[in-house]
Amino acid sequence: MAEDNKNARPIIAAREKGPGPGRYALPSSVGFIKHDHTKHMRPAYSFGQRLENSMFRKDCSPGPGYYIDPRVTRGGRDGTPAYSILGRQIDPNQFKTPCPRAYCPEKVHPQGERHAPSYSMGARTRYRKRDAVPAPNSYTLPPLLGPKVPNNVSCPSYSMTGQAKTGSYLTDLTKTPGPGRYNATAPDVNASKAPVYSMLSRSYMPGDGTQKPGPGAYSPEKVVVNKPKPPIYSLGIRHSEYVTPLFIDAD
Numbered sequence: 001m002a003e004d005n006k007n008a009r010p011i012i013a014a015r016e017k018g019p020g021p022g023r024y025a026l027p028s029s030v031g032f033i034k035h036d037h038t039k040h041m042r043p044a045y046s047f048g049q050r051l052e053n054s055m056f057r058k059d060c061s062p063g064p065g066y067y068i069d070p071r072v073t074r075g076g077r078d079g080t081p082a083y084s085i086l087g088r089q090i091d092p093n094q095f096k097t098p099c100p101r102a103y104c105p106e107k108v109h110p111q112g113e114r115h116a117p118s119y120s121m122g123a124r125t126r127y128r129k130r131d132a133v134p135a136p137n138s139y140t141l142p143p144l145l146g147p148k149v150p151n152n153v154s155c156p157s158y159s160m161t162g163q164a165k166t167g168s169y170l171t172d173l174t175k176t177p178g179p180g181r182y183n184a185t186a187p188d189v190n191a192s193k194a195p196v197y198s199m200l201s202r203s204y205m206p207g208d209g210t211q212k213p214g215p216g217a218y219s220p221e222k223v224v225v226n227k228p229k230p231p232i233y234s235l236g237i238r239h240s241e242y243v244t245p246l247f248i249d250a251d
Helices: 002-007
Strands: none
Touching: none
């Protein structure tokens, strides 16, 4: 304990790096962002933004003159039947009720009973040609020459181009060579040719540099291919601890 008091140094305020008194601030009690949790927070309201165009107003509710039909509820119309009276007809003969003798119930086939099929003949088609079959001279057989034969294998076709003005095989592109284009004639062409010798590369005697085993390298006593031998066992590998073990139901 005496050693701790001896080694303890006095606290110097200049060495302290803590914040000053102005660094601390109490939480705000105005607004809802980082509000002081020890005080009651009142409801907060905000103002809407100004729209760019006065034509599109934010408040589009109708004025006092807007009339709401009392028969329309929040679930739809109330369902009360409504009746109206038609106007007087100008021509009394426009709608005539048929008399009892105008009906022919004997012509109505009874429901559920089979009856023979009935056919009718339609009228002639208005926009139909008199003869739509083409004439014999309107057909055209496909050509048998060229690469576009539809139903046969076509042979290769070739074409002949015109003669080119420049670059043909008859055009002398080099124009006549000058005197410096020819090479000097070797003297061996016209005179006796002297013997010619050449020097071959160095040759080595053939040999085999591979290492062969000696007589003591062989162990014929270890050969068990043609002899019976006891069984050999080996240890298995270590399995992972995360592999599910095999469970067998015991009787």
